[in-house]
Amino acid sequence: MKEDQFLTATKPTWCPGCGNFGIWMALKNALTKLAIPRENIVIVYGVGCHGNMRDWMNVYGVEGLHGRALPVAQGIKLANPNLTVIAITGDGDCLGEGGNHFIHAAKRNPNITVLVHNNEVYGLTTGQASPTAQIGMVTKSTPTGVVDPPFTPSSLGIFAGATFAARGFTGDIPFLAELIRAAIIHKGFSVVDMLQPCVTFDKIHTYQWYRERIQKVNISEESLGDKKQSIELASTFGEKIPIGVLHKRVENTSEDREIVLKNGPLSLLPTVSVDTLELLSQFQ
């Protein structure tokens, strides 16, 4: 076995059996397979159990504010489009606190990958309902069960403009790794909704519960671009939960639209000499 180049001196602090372990493994496998130089990877983390990954992942890391990973990720990508930028977020972080950023990032289609750790609860604050929690689910903040209908992250992403969407399951690491790899390769805004049990605060959605419901789908390249069909698949969540690549199409990215970025990272561009600018004529 190859040495794990991503390990740091810090050991994971997630609960034993947490779905985050599978996601972490899948991400490392995908990055290893892609062979991107470690220094060219930037992972921006939200705040939640998922975000704690920063301390045991040896790449350039940014641990931002709760909900704000995506604007930071976009700023990094717009300053240096050569970097591989990945946002690691949770269902609460990405769709609760950061919902506005999520839909606007999808709309702009920056070439970044968003990995949504989706376990229906806020784990780090000890088990309140998240925006993906199913109706009726009893949590610390919903003692008589969730009453507001949930989001499905990928359908929301596709609707808002994401050009790649997939759903995976942390209990199937090779398959999830393949989805993450495809998302990173995709040129555009890619969302991977990652189903994971919270073994501490959610006794309903166990590994077994997911295994009974997930169904791998294999959609042809042409059909993947059909937004309506993709949204329908992505919204399907209940007795059957389709997993796999759900949407994929090619559009100009946010960075493509910045002509100046064709010359490379902003840090390499010279400072303009202000007193010779043509635009000064408007002040005369």
Add this chain to the structure above:
Amino acid sequence: MKTDITWAIGGEAGFGIMSSGTMLAKTFSRAGYGVIASNEYPSLIRGGHNFVSVRITTATVHAPKKSIHILIALNKETIDLHKSDLDLNAYVVYDEKDYAWKQEEFNHPITLISIPFSELLKQKNGDAVMRNTIALGVSMFLLGKDISLLTHVIQDQFKGKGEAIVTENIDIATLGYTYVKDHFEALHDQNISEGIIKEPQLVMNASEAVALGSLAGGMKFAAIYPMTPINALIPLFADHATELGIVYKQPEDEIAGINMAIGASLAGARSMVATSGGGFALMVEAVSMAGVMEVPVVIDLGMRPGPATGMPTWTEQGELHMVLHAGHGEFPRIILAPGDVEESYTLAKTAFDLAEQFQTPIFLLTDKYINETLWQLPREVLKTQTKGEIHADTDALPFKRYDRSTQSGISKRSFPGQKDHEYIANSYEHDEYGYTTEESGMRKTMVEKRLYKMKAIQAIIPPPTVYGEENADITFVAFGSLKGVVLDAMQTVKETGIKVKLIHFSWVYPMVEETIKQLLEKEKRLISIEQNATGQLASLIREATGVTIAEKWLKYDGRQWTTEEIIERAKGMK
């Protein structure tokens, strides 16, 4: 012949009031005069009263004046609202079809000049919105200047719209000029002597100067959500992004804006945001993040009257305390408050170097008055700029992003892409590599590391600028945009035999205790003059130095202190 004239134009929004003020200011700036143009308008796009005044002087000018020598009224309301501001024997240009004004309706003698705006426009098939162009032609005659000074500006202003538009505008301006010359030939009371300024000047507002200063400071990334009064920054960046070699992004909200700027900064681009109080309130959590991550970021905050949405198109200096304390936790910051357009340029430029040097948020505290007033900027000033370099670590490995061994608290940065320099920019408390820590010793060390920078900052902070006479009877203390009006008023106050001085802060925070204490304590009578209701500068001075400024002149009606108000109050003290 006069040496100091205030010309003003008012009318309904949508009738080119603002642009005629700009054109007249440029016309006289090019001809060697001092000009300053300030506006007043409600938060509406169409309808409502718009008003611009341009003060024209034969030498350099610091501030507008309230007293009007020539008033162009494109509707009746303009005269209703401003007749109390008319100077003795002022010229009032209007159309008697709007309302047949009589001398008796004014407090003192004035000269009524009725111009048949609509009739004249009909002759040339001109649109009603071109009444302002007639008014400009009329004004050139009344000021005793040749129409060609104006037509050159029209030519440059409209050349992008084609020859036909240029000709039409020149024809219509000339029509106004000829009409008033033919019918009011004897009127020469408001003629102005020759301007004596030789150095080439540009005419712009502080937002535009901040934009140019930022570019000179190596700014490469700006994320700005629109908000009055900093909107003038946006087209400058957005229209010219390619020429300037920058990325301008309109974010979905101010929270996204500052987080994007922080992201860009982490990736090696000098970056900024601009907003007003409400937008800044949304940014505050990220300001704290920039503090703990030690990320350079420049924040231009254009103040306007709050609380909440307040009065969006009016002015105030009510956010000094907010900026001083914005962001949870303790971390260093610098607050700069430019007093005019030249300082807006130089301090914006400096802000980016300071951000790079100290790796912490740097504030430019501007306001509506300075951001939307048109000032002159000597073109020569634009020659000063920085290299805009970013500094990456090249020391021996392992790389410690937050190396605590430095005396200054400043540790070297690295940027993604740089091999073996990976670290975590962490909003949690962290160790020297950026890894999360809650260990008591490390926490204490890191708090101290960040705050050491405050000492390093204090060492480079220049003292406030002192203007005026020694042994002053009264000493004004002010920050930011009050500089111009106080300097202007001081000229007149001095003539009344009162010795007067101004201690002006454009480097507002941090304050260097001993320097400022010494400066203030030797003064006979200190007056803090501010554009807010609570005396925020005076209270900062007291906190930082222990010096109490008991006398405070505070204005918080949304209107900038005027030269006249200061003079009157100062005279009353004799």
